[in-house]
Amino acid sequence: MSEEDFDVQGFARDINELLVLSTLQGGAKHGYQIALDVETESNGLFKFRHGTLYPILHRLEGEGLIKGSWSKDGGRRRKEYGLTPTGQKHFSGETDRVSDVVARLMDVLQGPGRSLA
Amino acid sequence: MSARAEVAFAPELQTLGEKLTVPIPDRVRILHELSGDLHALTERLVADGVTPDEARRRATQALVPDEQTLRALERLHEPLYVRLTRRIDPSRLRTLERRGLVAATVFMVGASGLALASVDVVNAVSRFQWPVMIVGGLTFAAGLAKAFEIWIKGDHSRIRRGLSVILFLSLSQLAIVTLGVMVDLYVAASTVESTPALAEATMFGWIFASSLLMATGLLFALAGTLAWFVIDHWVTHIESAHREVLGLTGPGSYKNGDA
Numbered sequence: 001m002s003e004e005d006f007d008v009q010g011f012a013r014d015i016n017e018l019l020v021l022s023t024l025q026g027g028a029k030h031g032y033q034i035a036l037d038v039e040t041e042s043n044g045l046f047k048f049r050h051g052t053l054y055p056i057l058h059r060l061e062g063e064g065l066i067k068g069s070w071s072k073d074g075g076r077r078r079k080e081y082g083l084t085p086t087g088q089k090h091f092s093g094e095t096d097r098v099s100d101v102v103a104r105l106m107d108v109l110q111g112p113g114r115s116l117a
Numbered sequence: 118m119s120a121r122a123e124v125a126f127a128p129e130l131q132t133l134g135e136k137l138t139v140p141i142p143d144r145v146r147i148l149h150e151l152s153g154d155l156h157a158l159t160e161r162l163v164a165d166g167v168t169p170d171e172a173r174r175r176a177t178q179a180l181v182p183d184e185q186t187l188r189a190l191e192r193l194h195e196p197l198y199v200r201l202t203r204r205i206d207p208s209r210l211r212t213l214e215r216r217g218l219v220a221a222t223v224f225m226v227g228a229s230g231l232a233l234a235s236v237d238v239v240n241a242v243s244r245f246q247w248p249v250m251i252v253g254g255l256t257f258a259a260g261l262a263k264a265f266e267i268w269i270k271g272d273h274s275r276i277r278r279g280l281s282v283i284l285f286l287s288l289s290q291l292a293i294v295t296l297g298v299m300v301d302l303y304v305a306a307s308t309v310e311s312t313p314a315l316a317e318a319t320m321f322g323w324i325f326a327s328s329l330l331m332a333t334g335l336l337f338a339l340a341g342t343l344a345w346f347v348i349d350h351w352v353t354h355i356e357s358a359h360r361e362v363l364g365l366t367g368p369g370s371y372k373n374g375d376a
C-alpha cells in the first residue's frame with residue numbers, strides 16, 4: 001500500500017464492511033442480527049443507523065463476498081446473509097491491511113519524543 | 118408478532134416504496150428484507166423487556182433508510198444500461214434511443230417488405246396490405262419501446278403507460294384484415310358481375326391477396342397480443358408483489374403505476 005493510494009473515506013467504508021464480514025464469521029445472520037452483533041461486540045462504539053447497513057450488505061453481496069438467501073418465517077420473507085469463500089479470503093486480507101494502517105498510525109502518534117497519556 | 122406490530126410498519130414501508138426509485142422487483146426485495154428485519158428486531162427488543170412502542174421506535178431508527186441511504190441504495194440497484202449511459206446528456210440519450218427505435222422498426226418493416234417483394238407478389242397484393250404492414254410496424258415499435266423501458270432501462274415510474282396501445286394496435290390489425298377481405302371480395306364480385314370472362318382470374322387473385330393479407334395481419338396481431346400478454350402479466354405480477362409487501366391489498370389502492 002502506497003501513501004497516495006490511501007483514501008480516508010474509503011477506509012471508513014472498508015471498516016464498516018469488515019465489521020459486517022466479521023460478524024458473519026460465526027455463521028449466516030439476518031440484517032438486524034448483524035446490526036445488533038456489531039453494536040454489542042463493539043460495546044456500542046459502532047452502530048448502524050437509518051438503514052446504512054443495507055447498502056453495505058447489498059454492495060458486499062454484489063461483489064460476491066456474502067450471499068443472501070430467502071426463507072419464510074411465520075409467513076414473512078426473511079433474508080439471511082452468509083460469508084462466501086471469497087468473502088472469507090477478502091476478510092483475512094483486509095484485516096491484515098487494517099492492522100498495518102492502524103500500526104502505522106500508532107507509529108505516527110507515538111513517534112520519537114511523544115507519549116500518549 | 119402481534120397484529121399491532123404487523124400494521125405498525127406499513128406507513129414507513131409505503132413512504133419508502135414511494136421514495137425509492139429503483140426497478141420494482143428490486144424495490145420489492147428491499148422492502149421485504151426491511152420489513153422482515155423491522156419485525157424481527159422489534160420482537161427481539163420486546164422480548165428483552167422494551168415496551169412495544171419503544172421497540173418500534175428503536176427498530177425504525179436503526180433500520181429505516183434516510184434520504185442519503187436511499188440514494189446509496191438507488192445507486193447500487195441502478196440497471197446496467199443506466200450505469201453505462203450515465204455520462205451521456207439525458208436529452209441526447211433520449212434522442213439516441215428514439216433513433217434506435219425508429220431504426221429497428223424501419224429494419225423490421227423493411228425486411229418484411231423485402232420478403233414480400235422477393236416472391237413477386239407486390240403487384241397482386243390487397244390495397245389493405247400496406248396498412249397492415251404499417252400497423253404491424255407500429256405494434257412492433259410500441260412493444261419494443263415498452264420492453265426496452267421496463268427491462269433494459271428499468272424505468273418503472275409509469276409502468277402501465279403504453280401497454281394498452283400494444284393491445285389496441287394488435288386488435289386493430291384484425292379489424293383491418295376483416296375489412297380488407299370484405300372490401301376486396303366486394304370489388305372482385307363487382308368485377309365478375311361486370312366482366313364474367315375474368316371471373317376465374319379475379320377470384321383467384323382475390324383468394325391469393327386475401328390469403329396473404331390474413332397471414333401477415335394475423336401474424337402481426339398474434340405477435341402483438343402475445344407481447345402485450347407477456348408484458349402485462351409480468352407487470353401484474355410485480356405490482357401484486359409490491360402491494361403485498363406494502364400491505365395494500367384492497368382494489369384501487371395501488372398507486373405506483375400511475376406515479
